[in-house]
Amino acid sequence: MKKIFPLAVLVFLLSAGPALSLETGAMMYHSSKGDIAYGRNGEMSLPCSPLDAFFGELKSGHAGLYIGGQKIIHAVRDGVVEVASENFITQEDLDDGCKYLGAKIPVDFGNAAAWPQERKDQIVVIAREQVGKAYDFTFHLQKGNGSGDFTCVGLVEYVYEQVGYDVTPDGYYSTGAGGTTRDQTYNCIITAFTDWTGTNSFAQAVEFSRIQHPLEALVGREHEGGKYIFFPYTQYIQTTTVAVPDDPDTPVSGGSGSGGLCFVSTVAPGGTAAGNNGKMPWLLGAALLLIAAGTVRFRPR
Ligand SMILES: [Ca+2]
Numbered sequence: 001m002k003k004i005f006p007l008a009v010l011v012f013l014l015s016a017g018p019a020l021s022l023e024t025g026a027m028m029y030h031s032s033k034g035d036i037a038y039g040r041n042g043e044m045s046l047p048c049s050p051l052d053a054f055f056g057e058l059k060s061g062h063a064g065l066y067i068g069g070q071k072i073i074h075a076v077r078d079g080v081v082e083v084a085s086e087n088f089i090t091q092e093d094l095d096d097g098c099k100y101l102g103a104k105i106p107v108d109f110g111n112a113a114a115w116p117q118e119r120k121d122q123i124v125v126i127a128r129e130q131v132g133k134a135y136d137f138t139f140h141l142q143k144g145n146g147s148g149d150f151t152c153v154g155l156v157e158y159v160y161e162q163v164g165y166d167v168t169p170d171g172y173y174s175t176g177a178g179g180t181t182r183d184q185t186y187n188c189i190i191t192a193f194t195d196w197t198g199t200n201s202f203a204q205a206v207e208f209s210r211i212q213h214p215l216e217a218l219v220g221r222e223h224e225g226g227k228y229i230f231f232p233y234t235q236y237i238q239t240t241t242v243a244v245p246d247d248p249d250t251p252v253s254g255g256s257g258s259g260g261l262c263f264v265s266t267v268a269p270g271g272t273a274a275g276n277n278g279k280m281p282w283l284l285g286a287a288l289l290l291i292a293a294g295t296v297r298f299r300p301r
Contacts, residue, residue: 003285011179011288014046017140018297020127021247021249021250021275022065022103022121022244022247022249022250023064023105024066024067024068024123024124025029025066025067025105025109025123025148026066026103026104026105026244027065027066027103027104027123027156027160027167027174027235027241028063028064028065028066028072028088028100028103028238028252029061029062029063029065029100029101029102029103029233029236030058030061030062030088030093030098030099030100030252030253031061031097031098031099031101032058032059032060032061032062032098032261033057033063033096033151033246033261034059034096034097035057035066035097035098035099035222036059036061037060037061037101037232037233038058038059038060038061038202038231038233039180039202039204039233039234039252040233042180042182043059044180044184044202045059045184046058046059046200046211046213047059048186048187048188048190048191048214049188049189049190049214050190050215052188055193057261057262058262059102060229060231060232060233060262060264061232061233061236061262062074062088062089062090062098062152062229062232062261063152063153063155063156063232063235063236063262064152064156065068065123065127065155065159065206066085066103066121066250067082067123067124067127067128068124068234070084070086070088070250070251071083071085072082072084072292073127073128073130073131073155074152074155075087075130075150075151075154075262076135076152076261076262077135077137077261078135079132079133079134079135079149080130080131080132080133080134080135080150080155081131082128082159083255083257084239084251084255084257085250085251085252085271086251086252086253086254086257087203087255087256087257088100088252089253089254089255090253090254090255090256090257091253091254091255091256092256093137093253093261094253094254095136096263097134100246100252100253101236102243102244103200103229103243103244103246104158104241104242104243104244104247105194105237105241105242105244106165106167106240106241106242107240107241108110109237109241111194115166117165119163120217121211122162122163123159123163124161124285126162126174127155127159127165128224128269129142129160130148130150130155130159131149133148133149133150134148134149134150135150136149136150136151136154137148138219139219139220139221139229140219140220140221141221142154142221142230143155143157143158143173143207143230144158145162145238151230151262152232153230153232153234153235153262154230154241154263155232156235157235158231160205163252163281166240166247167235167238167240167241168207168230168234168235168238168240169205169206169207170206170207171203171204171205171206171207171208172206172207172208172223172224172228173201173205173206173209173210174201174203174207174210175201175210176227177201177206177273178203178204178205178206178301179201179202179203179209180201180202180204181199181200181201181202182198182199182200182202183198183199183200184198184199185197186198186213186214187197188214190213190214190215191277193236196214198211198212198213198214198216198223199212200212200218202231202233202234203231203234204234204237204277205236207230207234207235208221208228208229209221209228209229209230209231210226210227210228211227211229211235212226212227213227231240231279232262240289
């Protein structure tokens, strides 16, 4: 009896103990509507018209940070916000086919010498310092410059870099080894309905992927004459992080609050472009012009 009781306690602790809860600082990921994530399964198409980008977003997938207490901090249309973890994927986004990819932590996160509690606490402190900063609608910075302008994945990368952990090696990928490239022919109102071919890239080993797009003059981070975007799936596949088990006690979807999409539409039916600090996003401006000109119609939802 004396031997059986401690064993039963041990089994109980292993099956229901705190080891299952999602760790504070975990990086969370989900795919976009239709379960698409740019760079995964060869999916590397970008929408041609600004309207497609508005209402369909860039199909980039999404990333956010779990900060404990069933809360997350992520960069979305309204800027960097702290919300309940169930809003990582809202019910509406679930219904549209967004799927949870899972959560990851640094490979050495369990090493108390490398990650003392103070260093882990700094992840939350630094993430909270970004709350209220703007979303980067033109993707000109993406990782911020200390003053804001984040995309979802750029925010996660920035916070970890600030605590001295480089999840994704800095760098720019345009072609060749270390990624993949695909040609895409664009044909929409922006190209006057003529074919415009560009090469899209997906970086596997460094942050930024080269894109060629009819609107590239207006969007993307400039590097040596080209435009670049940091896609969430690039960060997701880095070997600097390992997957952690799903935590049934931490809901990551089903919320009714503000949506959790990255590279998201800047306007939506009934929505606003709040949080951009008065800057007219180029997509919004272009859309309003097209709408005003009567050249587009909204598809019923
Ligand atoms: Ca980095």
